[in-house]
Amino acid sequence: MIWETITTPPDAAPPNPMTVRAQSIPARHTFPEHAHGWNQVVYAISGVLTVAVEGRSFVISPEQAVWLPTGLPHRVGSLLGAEFRSLWIADEAGAGLPQSPTVFAVSPLLQALIVEAAEMEGRDDPDGYAGRVTRLILDQLWRAKPLPGALPWPRGGSLATICEALYAKPDDSRGPEEWGRHLGMSGRTLTRRFEAELGMSLRSWRRRLRLFKAVELLGGGLGVTRTAMELGYGSTSAFVYAFRTDMGCSPQVYMRGRAAERDRAAPARG
Structure with a gap:
């Protein structure tokens, strides 16, 4: 399906030291390829973003951001649409942060600080509160944990058709042969193309997708059993086993940990 283009901001001024831009991105909309004369943190407080950089493409949830x-x-x-929050950071303020694109985990504290900074953007700051929030955000960025990889995403074509369909319906169990027939190619050709572009098999990608969606669904308040059903697992225990294998803990323990982090972050909004 066709994606619509969003016009990049014409009034972009250099950050000093940080600017936060808030924007709603409708479903199937994208900014054209561009670059900035400053660093950027790509983040969405809700929804999922697709990011293309250095010849690769991937998606991130509100649990993740890209430097x-x-x-x-x-x-x-x-x-599917997202509430985009873009942090522009001057080189001097970003000194010591990575010199290559980096996916990192977003803590509840950092999320709360980004929301606060966006709400204050452009307002008078007589007591220096906005400056203190900015310093806390930078401190959180220096402390953020890089992630080994987000969910890879094809840059277009028939592979994007498969990934978009599976993202919308992760319980779809069709394999390479069935998808190949649907797209007019052999299962072997599809397998080669998938591994060449995404660096993994369709089966491995579907497993990572389900984990990605699990975090998204659980974070949205869906229960463990319902999440397992939405993702196409044969039983709740099979989902819990897969989640624990990849994340090192059960879904219940993971969400309790996130809830505890949110509780600790809440006073930071003062």
């Missing part, structure tokens, strides 16, 4: 160093060409969009 993009100054001058790096990139493209950002959303398959």
Whole structure:
């Protein structure tokens, strides 16, 4: 399906030291490839973003963000729509942060600080509160934990058709042969193309997708049993086993930990 283009902001001024831009991205809309004369944190407080940079493409949830160093060409969009929060950070303020694109985990505290900074953007700051929030955000970025990889995403074509369909319906169990017939190619050809572009098999990608969606669904308040059903697992125990294998803990323990982090972060909004 066709994606619509979003016009990049014409009034972009250099951050000093940080600017936060809030924007709603409709479903299947994307910014054209562009670069900035400053660093950027790509993040969504809700929804999922698609990020293309350095010849690869991936999606991130509100549990994740992407650090993009100054001058790096990139493209950002959303398959289903998202509440985008873009942090522009001057080089001096971002000194010591990565010099290559980096996916990192977003703590509840950092999320709360980003929301607060966006609400204050453009307002008078007589007591220096906004400056203190900015310093806390930078401190959180320095402390953020890089993630080994987000969910890879094809840049377009027939593979994007498969991934979009599976994202919308993760319980779809069709394999390479069935998808190949649907797209007019052999299962072997589809397998080669999938592994060449995404670096993994369709089966491995579907497993990572289900984990990605599990975090999204659980974070949205869906129960463990309902999440297992939505993702196509044969039983709740099979889902719990898969989640524990990848995440090192059960879904219940994971969500209790996130809830505890949110409780600790709540006073930071003062």
